[in-house]
Amino acid sequence: MKADPSCVLTGAHYLDGNHACAEGGIAAGCKFFAGYPITPSTEIAERVSQRFPLIGGVFIQMEDELASMNAILGASWGGVKTMSCTSGPGFSLMMENFGLGIMLETPCVLVNVQRGGPSTGLPTLPGQADMMQARWGSHGDYEVIALAPDSPQESFELVIHAFNLSEKYRMPVLVMTDECVGHMTEKVVIPPAEEIELLERRYTDKKPGEAWPYDPSEDGISPMLPVGKGYKFHVTGLTHDNRGYPVINAEAQEWNVRRLMDKVNKHVDDIIWLVEKDIEDAEVVVLAYGISSRVVQPAIARARTEGIKVGQIKMVTVWPFPEKRVRELAEKVKAMIMVEMNYGQVFLEMDRCIAGKCRSRLVGHAGGTVHNPFDVYNAIKEAVK
Amino acid sequence: MATTEIRITGFGGQGIILCGYIIGKAASIYSNQHATLTQSFGPEARGSACSAQVVISDTRVLYPYVTAPKVMLALSHDGYVTHKDTMAGDCILVYEKDLVRLEDHGITARTFGIPATRIAEDLGRKIVLNIVMLGFFGAVTGLIPRDALRQAVETSVPVGTEELNLNAFDKGYEYGLKLAGKAESKV
Incomplete structure (x- = not known):
């Protein structure tokens, strides 16, 4: 489907990378943003907080990054596209619940505007030293998708792409930008809404009572179940079966974790972009x-x-x-x-x-x-x- | 590939970043060039010397930072002193005449001074000194067409202040036209 014209600021703008990330998310149809300000990512949240009231989105400044990550997972299950942004220490705090998002197979986008680390490091200067954290920052076996823009223009485009990948593969997707790109201002051309292709969430076509949130599917990516439509289901970070209920044994673990790995590994040719x-x-x-x-x-x-x-x-x-x-x-x-x-x-x-x-x-x-x-x-x- | 590095320096509150933003926007949105703006962030930029950097090029800017500016706008003495040693050999130095005391640069720089703050005060709002400076910069460097700069001013300043700012821009520009070609060379 195409982007909603009321959300797309078509035209040539002079934007920094962070504002461009925000516009990318808004153009992609993001309607829920939860975050906690941290340099050098704050301008993303700031712009979203200014733009959301005009387009009917919900912005919440949370108490911390743990809650922010959880909120975007919950809102995503609630049926909307969601995103958050952070940097360095905030990324560390989000890691546990990022893993929850992986385990629950929850579409959402997280932007990490990388600064110099470890710890509080260099809040106002760039780094790319969170790349292994992006890959392995949460515990357990899993695969991730991470994109890295080189300019404000690409920040806009890759956030949209990240949303599409997150819906396609039903998982959180990372946009790993950095302070230099985030705070660099350049021309950003935002195309007309009809030129922005968006992937919508895949929901089950089965009736309530016949479908479960992790039902096997041909491509390994289960359609989600909508809330408030009569479907009863359970989601948990514990190892679960197709119904989403905890099953604590080796067979269930193999089934559960294998699907998290396979849905990326079996589609690398589609995902990898060089x-x-x-x-x-x-x-x-x-x-x-x-x-x-x-x-x-x-x-x-x-x-x-x-x-x-x-x-x-x-x-x-x-x-x-x-x-x-x-x-x-x-x-x-x-x-x-x-x-x-x-x-x-x-x-x-x-x-x-x-x-x-x-x-x-x-x-x-x-x-x-x-x-x-x-x-x-x-x-x-x-x-x- | 023609690339020009510009540094704008002054103290926090003078509109240094906005000045850089307008230069970059004028070049990239209104005059078909490429322009990358970067700026100094952090506590050092709040109230004391701060700077914005713009790289303008006819092709894509690949390296985003300014290392040896060909044009430097100095709006405060502190900013000038902090950055004067980075100026390229044939740099054009555009400075606020009442706020900057020129020193030995150790290089040949063409210098153009303007009492931008006084001109802004005469217009009724000292706050537009950065736009006076911008107009002056436009005239003495000729890097970006006047119309492009004016459009960028008009679309970047707070709503309701467009006329005041365009007026400030024109005052600076005209002051610059009178001086253009009459640079003092400082060694």
């Missing part, structure tokens, strides 16, 4: 995501003008990791370089998939500023030696 440039003849491939995928480009361009055959993979989705593609390329190229604002998180995945087939390099630092393109250029030069 933008590749100059890969055909590349001897070196630079992988990066979010703002880092942008600041590496002058370095790559300079190396290319000097005759170095270097290509780029911009990871629009970071999780699930593009394992198959990295394995393929590792057989062909001399080196792969991961550029990220941390001391090697997604690098670990790249290195694992390269499995010694080519050189594997990290250009990383502790955060606080984006990469100097010269560092990336030097790493490219070094890698082809």
